[in-house]
Amino acid sequence: MTPDRVWLNSYPAGVPADIDPGQYSSLVGLMEESFARYADRTAYSFMGKDITYRRTDEESQALAAYLQSLGLSKGDRVAVMMPNVPQYPVAVAAILRAGYVVVNVNPLYTARELEHQLKDSGARAIVIIENFAATLEKCIAQTPVQHVVLATMGDRLGWLKGTLVNYVVRKVKKLVPEFQLPDAVSFNQALSRGRHLPLRRPEITPDDIAVLQYTGGTTGVSKGAVLLHRNVVANVLQSEAWNEPVMKRVPAGEQPTSVCALPLYHIFAFTVNMMLSMRTGGKTILIPNPRDLPAVLKELSKHTFHSFPAVNTLFNGLANHPDFNTVNWSNLKVSVGGGMAVTPNVAKLWLEKTGCPICEGYGLSETSPSASCNPTTSTEFTGTIGVPIPGTWMKLLDDDGHEVTTPGQHGEIAIKGPQVMAGYWQRPDETAKVMTADGYFKSGDVGVMDERGFFKIVDRKKDMILVSGFNVYPNEVEEVASACPGVLECAAIGVPDEKTGEAVKLVVVKKDPALTAEQIQAYCRENMTAYKQPRVVEFRDELPKTPVGKILRRELRNPT
Template sequence: MSKAWLAHYDPGVPEHADVAQFSSLVQMFEATVARFRDRPAFSSMGRKLPYGGLDEASARLAYHLRWDLKLRAGDRVAIMLPNLLQYPIAFFGVVRAGLVVVNVNPLYTAPELTHQLRDSGAKTIIVLENFCATLQEALRLVEVPNVIVTCIGDELGRTKGMLTNFVVRRVRKIIPPWQISSAHRWRRIVSTRAAVRVPQVEVGSDDAALLQYTGGTTGLAKGAILTHGNVLANALILGTWFAAIGTERGETYLVALPLYHALALICQVIHRFILGGCGVLIANPRDLDGLVAEMQRHRLRSIAGVPSLYQALSQHPGIRKVDFSETAVCCSGGAPLPPAIAEAWRAATGLSIIDGYGLTEVAGVAAMNPFGHRVPRGGIGYPVCSTEIEIRRDDGTPAMPDEPGEIHIRGPQVMRGYYKQPEETARVLDSRGFLATGDIAAMSADGYLTLVDRKKDMAIVSGFNVYPREVDDVLLRHPGIREAAAVAVPDARSGEAIVACVVRGDPELTEAAVIAHARTSLTAYKVPRRVIFLDALPKTPVGKVLRRALRERVLELGSRPQP
């Protein structure tokens, strides 16, 4: 395979990263806390947790899981927490106990939670009290022997923690009634001052560390088995890719994306943790006023987000009061970055966004634009260190330069497979170790990748291929459109037709104006036949539009295009 992309790496970035620095996440954790023990590891709601404090708290949790709850190596532990200090304690506590983390979206409904708990076979769940009512409903249908409950203020110090919990329960009254009689309390497990003996576990790079469930945009979520080696590989690859940022002082970085998602957990936290950084945890990024206020309190060295987050922040009046003088890099992932959003962010902050590409099955990232200051090309960049990418036609043959085809990835970050789904695993992993992603891209002769769309999202209109993302990009250039997503619906005349779903920025915007705007940049068969105005677009927790759900919504509204 020709690796033309290597010539375009930033100076000093090697073809291969040293992904074998640590044998496991356990070894990495112990080496890192010994090195940075007095540095702050995480910050939340004004409270800082040093590396040494994280070491002690996670050791107590690991002891409880192995010796008090009698869990065995390889047992699964679900974590259903937002971005609070409890999350890194829980994650590293589970890993240090030789157990497997199952990340759970705290906003799941009871049926969604039931599926994931049943599919993973979780023996324990660590959950925020706010979501216990949902868990209680799920426990009627699935057995989870152990429940550990924490409250928002549990890691904020005695006085502030008690006040926070009182306000949440008694003043704001945002905790629905629940009753799980056998629940263990987080404070009694983690906050004891007694020293504990950390379990001595034997885990290696090939052992499972995470069951990371996919977003479920194409059906029931599947658990990708990510090993200790997979997780460390992606974190260390990114450390090599961004080595020029410098971490001598222990950088401060913003963690606004949910930690139960691989993008934030692996590509931000574990990557920066190894380097001695301090993550500013944002529990509720939908509270833009609170998020911007927190950004104003810190001099952030790096920021990661999804396009919808950058779009919302660029429109917030307080963003211009944030001190970005030390910000070296803003990264985007989770969904394609429309040029209009990148331009809006640059206009508001003076900063460029480095776009990348990845998915759960590769523990985060597989391609990224270089860090160096270059003229942006509007794509997802080059394959990162230690990673090979092939673009293949439907018949499996290699695509020509600039010819769209399916992305296939091989590297140390590629998952072991889907949990308990050998047929699905065999469908996406070939004999050479390449993962079929279902995403369509074109690779130029110099190895640069431009994402086209999801293979399953592609529409065929009158025999022509239409990629909804191309339509999205055009629609978002209209100043009166806040959000937009195109979907394909059945059509008797053309097989399928494009419908544009739009969230207005200008309340006077009309369907005719949107269609006229699209006609200026799109050939006739790509122009939306109808426009549906919505209050919001359905999205995954990291801001990726759920086109399947959107298509169902359009059909429910009876919005099939008329001849």
């Protein structure tokens, strides 16, 4: 039994056992306090331009007023489909201040994936960057979206620099495919109109929905984790308390600064970068394309920074890059690894090169996201996911749902705390599968706990594949691939990959003998975003199945 929270003995001095999420009635309260308190500080640094809290405040008020003028009702969903650009935090603050719900969308989604999410969420409006407008054009007629606010890369960079950046993005790098969205209103136009409109301030309670964060949950159908205002507020305060032992070492007079290379549509960056920085009056360095490692390092070489949340893939890519030493890493106080397992070799190299150990944490979209983390005062890599963070309870359950009480025994990790979602959007059946009678969320990950309360993941109960920190559900890959002409049946599994942790492998039985792996991969490219696409295609005469015909993916993963 773990009622005594044995892990509290492993907390660094000064970290509380619990936090008070009731300090704010909503994320709006948290943001508006920071807008007022830190008005003259830099909130975001992007492409060499600093944007203050005051400007973010004013622009989000204008956009909120504009959105209200469209006739949306309190609780309506508004999608955001952009990379890490300053318009993202403005859009999020505007949507929440107007009384609406943020629907975070991966900008690399295909039209099929985007259509599902817009229809499922019932989004009536979308704020999107023009680079991905062609995708929206293909599916908008099949969705409830009535209003489009269209941003460009250079919107917030001033006339001269903005014009130049947009020219390069459109004409030189050719990153904006042709599209037709005749009724779209430009981001700058929406701000301009909103400045002349009144902003009504709806009453927002802790139990109002703040975000729909889409995830596969326990099955392949993408569904929205319902994150209430109090869930995200709690996780911001939990993360702040957890980082405090090392962040208090930031010299007086130096603004706490974090690197945001993780995409803001991912709940890790949404909470642990954007909202946490907002709470602490920090500066966030926005990295629009983390895959461009030379550009990331060039940007970081211009800054002093203290906090760097990332996934193993990014830590690895940076640490092995020839330009790594052009950056001053000596001010780094906390490197948080999440989204996927941190590998010991990457942790070792990162510590050698920066002097700052990677603290591996663990969480899910359903937990806003952080549930556990290694102490930020750790001086070495533990290979565990750490201990439950303040206010969080974790236990291990056997297949019958009973708590595992023998030390070292495996069980499914179950999580309870103020950051746990209210359920899946309009899916009571799916919610019932993952929530226990006593309020724990069943993660689908199999873990073990040591006598100090440190948890370690040892297996996965569900067939999910984890690619660079993103969940890939075999059902979805199989559904798409099986529609490819020439495929009789198929099964998707995860295989180890040095760069991404796992990669998708597709095992296929052909209907058409002439079918090639390249044809299948090309078909998947058209219908699924990159991280879901099969890297390996293997052909077989038949797939292993149960007596009732269910494909045995586990046998494909463990060939005899």
